[in-house]
Amino acid sequence: MDQILDQKIDAFLEANKEQMLKDIGALVAINSVEAAPAEGAPFGPGARAALDKTLELAGRLGLDTHNCEGYIGYAELPGREAGKYLATICHVDVVPAGEGWSGDPFAMRRQDEWILGRGVLDDKGPMVATLYTLKCLKELGVPLRYPIRALAGTNEETGMEDVEYYLAHNPAPVFCFTPDAEFPVCNGEKGHFHGKLVSPVCHGKILAFEGGVANNAVPDRASALVQADMAGLKNAPNITLEPENGCVRVRGWGKSGHAASPEGTVNAIGLVADYLLANGLCNEAERSYLEVLHKLHSSTAGEGLGIATSDGPFGPLTIIGGRMYMQEGRMVQTMDSRYPTSTNGDVLAAAIRAAIGTGASLEDVDAADPFYIEADTPAIRACIDTYNEVTGKNEKPFTMGGGTYARHFPYAVSFGPESHDMVLPSFGGPMHGANESAPVDALLQSVKIYVLALLRLEEIDF
Template identity: 45%
Template sequence: MNQVEQSVAEYVDEVWEDVVADIEQLVSYPSVAVAADAEPGAPFGRPVRDALDCALGIAQKLGYQTSDDDGYVGIADIPGRGDKQLATICHVDVVPAGPGWNTDPFAMERREGWLLGRGVIDDKGPAVLSLYAGAYLLKHGIVPRYTFRALLGCDEEVGMSDVHHYLENHADPDFLFTPDAEFPVCNAEKGQFGATFVSPKIDGGRIVSWSGAEASNAIPSQSICELAIAADELPAPVENADRLEITALDNGHAQIFAHGIGGHASMPEGTINAVGLIVAYLREAEDAFGARDERLLTPAEHEFVKFLAFVHADAYGRGLGIDATSPAFGPLTCNAGLIRVADGHIEQVIDVRFPDSTSADTIREQLDPLVGRFGVTCRVGRAKVPFSVSADDPAVKALIDTYNEFTGKHAEPFAMGGGTYARNFARAVSFGPEETGLELPAWGGQMHGPNECANEEQLKQALKIYIVAILRLNELEL
């Protein structure tokens, strides 16, 4: 270990208990961004503003110069010798806690070398790491070549309007990385496409209510559907019987409760969409009713559930006819997580992450035949093109080299389906702190799902990597 790495390791050991305590404090805020709850200086609601103030307070304690962009983005600076700027950006907002937690999601627990709570890995834990990474400079009296700016966003999980506001009022950093993804370095992000499928008007329907994920970018771990029929009239599940519960409600209706395996919309491998479990059961139950020349659902409901079977056929858009892949970006993913019954219609939202071999316009055109066949309305939402920065960029090389030296690996930059702040900046990548293939404890879960957890040793290693990377980036001509 060289002298710099030795100094960094000693610093991390010295501050680690403070790091954990600050993560715990930041996790305590239920900071779900809600633009409808905007107040002056708090464009995404008071809980997010409180979390931002907490993070800025941590920065002030560490010695940063702090300010904020009208409550959209927090700014923590370590002035440099020149005019150029090196930046990181994390976010203090989180997806809703959602069901399935075994602990209070906003009271962080420390267990067996892991941190447990909403935001510990996405992205409050990394936000604290970014502040302590820059604070290494302050601790050792280092005036950096480039101003180091730690940005703290407030609307990453919803629309990233925070960085749009920031960039209208501030110059683009000369280079930025965001600790909001997996190591080694993500230099390319898939495009994004969102749409809502709306059923025709349903009169006198049997489906009273239906819930799924709390956010479109979350794969639902639970789904609940209430049917206006007695529970004892429904057949017992055949497929997925261990994941479905049918109970009688006090109003004489039946409730179907599906237990899936949640996760992030861009990483469906290993997950089970709970809404899809209910779709499959409804199709199964309808067949059982049909065998008795009876109907479970109204004709309009029947057709829409039949359509939903195509939506939920898999997590890669094959049922919808929109599947695509490319060598650089990998396969398209499609998550159908948000579902509800409203104003006599059933609405299903999809979140699509697509490679550079297709486009939002192509996806929209490919949806038309199936949508038309079932008389479904398709409301198109967001659309973002794929984004990439060259793997040969010297700054990208500095990051990947630092990661490889710490881990002994020979990793290369990669593309992913997740959307980070990086795509909004001219020269930016995402850089950890997650590790692919890290085995979670039995009681722990992934980001965006219940029981979100982060490994302390993993976070410690990431902090060391970030500090050395910042030192090396200051040696480059940005």
Template identity: 45%
Template sequence: MRADVMESVDAYVDEVWEDVVADISTLVSHASVADASAAEPGAPFGRPVRAALDCALGIAERLGYQTGDDEGFVGYADIAGERAEHIATIAHVDVVPAGPGWATDPFAMERREGWLLGRGVIDDKGPAVLSLYAGAYLLRQGITPRYTFRALLGCDEEVGMSDVHHYLESHEQPLFLFTPDAEFPVCNAEKGCFGGTFASAPIEGGVIHSWSGAEATNAIPSESVCVLGVSVSELPVPRANADRVAVEALEDGSARIFAQGIGGHASLPEGTINAIALVVGYLREVAAARPELFAAQECAFLDLLACVHEDTAGRGLGIASESAAFGPLTCNAGTIEVVDGRILQTIDVRFPDSITADEMRMICNATAAQYGAEFCQGSVKEPFSVSADSPCVQALLNVYRQVTGRSAEPFSMGGGTYARNFASAVSFGPEDNSLELPAWAGTMHGPNEAVNEALLRDALKMYILALLRLNELDL
């Protein structure tokens, strides 16, 4: 890219940056957790998500886009090009629930020491705003792009991506799309997604009254609370993980077990500690010392949970697998609850092309049966990839190299993004997991979600340059 173009992009980013931060803050203020059960006409995922979508579309209109939406499923903002065929970005305005453990208000963005804190600052409201400002550079410079540019704004990425499925039923595929919803440099391959629920046998005379973990299956729980219908005096002192497990008496005479883990995203388990696993470990200590306290079905299910929580690679369940193209399988057991006399434990598996969903379903069914439990398979998404030799992929890699000065090759990941729903798409930043977080900052999907401002500034530069480069290609 010519030096004068780079200077122009740098000057633009400097000029608009305070507006970018302000718009991120406004968008973060919407507690936009998708809830299809609260659907209304024009708001298929509830009013809070619709409000966030309207906020983002308002930003786009102010920047000069032509905007519209697909019945509230997806919003779009267009910049007309010389040709009707379009290239696109897609980000999402829905977020995972705030969850416990925040030191700040998750929906009141805070700016601290070069970082932004708030739910969605990195996943994915911050990047959504960047995508709008990237296209607005073309308008500011009076550039008519070769291809029409469309910035898509999704509303159901965190739950099921039904938004983009609805959109693609009546809208053309872009020539190429990137989503700012992953790590730099370029992710051209995403592992498959496999979900399901282990259910204990019906429990008679059980002592486990309630149990909680994460609020979403794709989150690693930072906290877990289990209430037992016994007196604290009957329970042993925690041995393993005693610094993370606390037992206290409740007013009704029952016992509350609280575990403090380290949360994160299901696809990135390294460095996390699943709080449910900590409770499982303690309950098995109790069962070993006082087996008469538990119903037989509870003891059996605790043994099954020990297999589920043995590690994050699926070894305890017998589904561990790895391939050169996609890397290792990951397994997160994120949500747990007691419903109608049964304990329900979900799993969220990100799997490579070396194992199939049918194989995992059969293994999970067989494992559950060994403990008198059942397994119900949920959603499945197959692994997908785009060739690393694609001119579009290479264009994005070259932009990353130019801006950062780093070497770069495409990679695979366990996170599931919108990219897998399009014919030709990849994810392109803006995360950088090599950055060390301050002690008060957290990762996406966990408490105190934070993003580095300098990283976002570089990302905006890269998104502008990427649009310019893609318009030079014959697509």
């Protein structure tokens, strides 16, 4: 590594650390959960406000900015080779805050060199880090061969229609990485399968059933309102009972997490469903549906639904139930599965329908195949080699269950800034969970890694 360059980057980070954190806080302060479209805001006013703030920050850093009709935007550094460009892509939309926070989720706070708030890790913190990456490159004064764009998406969490719009109106970058996962480099992502398990109209004892804030997050709380007598009900672990208008509110208390890595989570919807079954708080139609929910929630590997499978590059399938709600007298459970190359969407749908029988219907199914790029391609080598040089490690590329923008580009990977061995503090939580947290040092180090990786990528003949 060039020692003089290394020292210049370190000096840049020291000089810009506090302002970078303030800028992350300004972006976190905007509730950018998807909402109904408005003029100039295809994914709602919050997402548009977050995009505007991102471009405002980029402009203040001295970068050229472009707004693509509110779908997406980017900051850009010019290069001498026209027609080709490198890109990074982050997103400034977030999942709903949910409950369980120890402070305001949209007021970023610092504690023991960690920052907490919705989006600090997924993906507003990394978004600001990429803007400072471009600022650092500009201040270094290194002539660029390829222009570099830092793309800011607004619809990653709920559909990725933003990047589809962008690619319909712009040529794809010759290489792109998204800071929306873990280091060192993710060169493959599992397939995605989504659907809803819908009950018939049961006319039974369950008057309400709700839980979860996002389809792709394991809920840590859920509740059902049932016609029952408190005196006849038994206590159970992680269940509380409350009288409510002559009925009983059954609450489940679980442990949240991301759908892509549900190991160690406890789904509160499953807790409530199992309690209702065990205590007979259902008629026959409701029982059949609750038994379907039991099959779903009994295993995040899909064993209860008969869809468990695994392969070499990706490992085992995962599946979770994200949101539970009632609509027109029917109970609806959303599902999110991440699957390896050993199955496909059609096989999963057929197996689930066979497993649920007449207890529920499987509706609103969609699926996307896994993607995989060989680890020894030049751009991926540039990323992994840079990471190992900066950290002194000897890591290898990996695959994951998470879904990022990378799958939409012809040559792209996800590249940090998380670390697989990151240990959360007692006061912090994971992305998509309460008290979402990010280590300040890791965000700063990611800027150095991205600066050096982009300089190395500039040398490749694309």
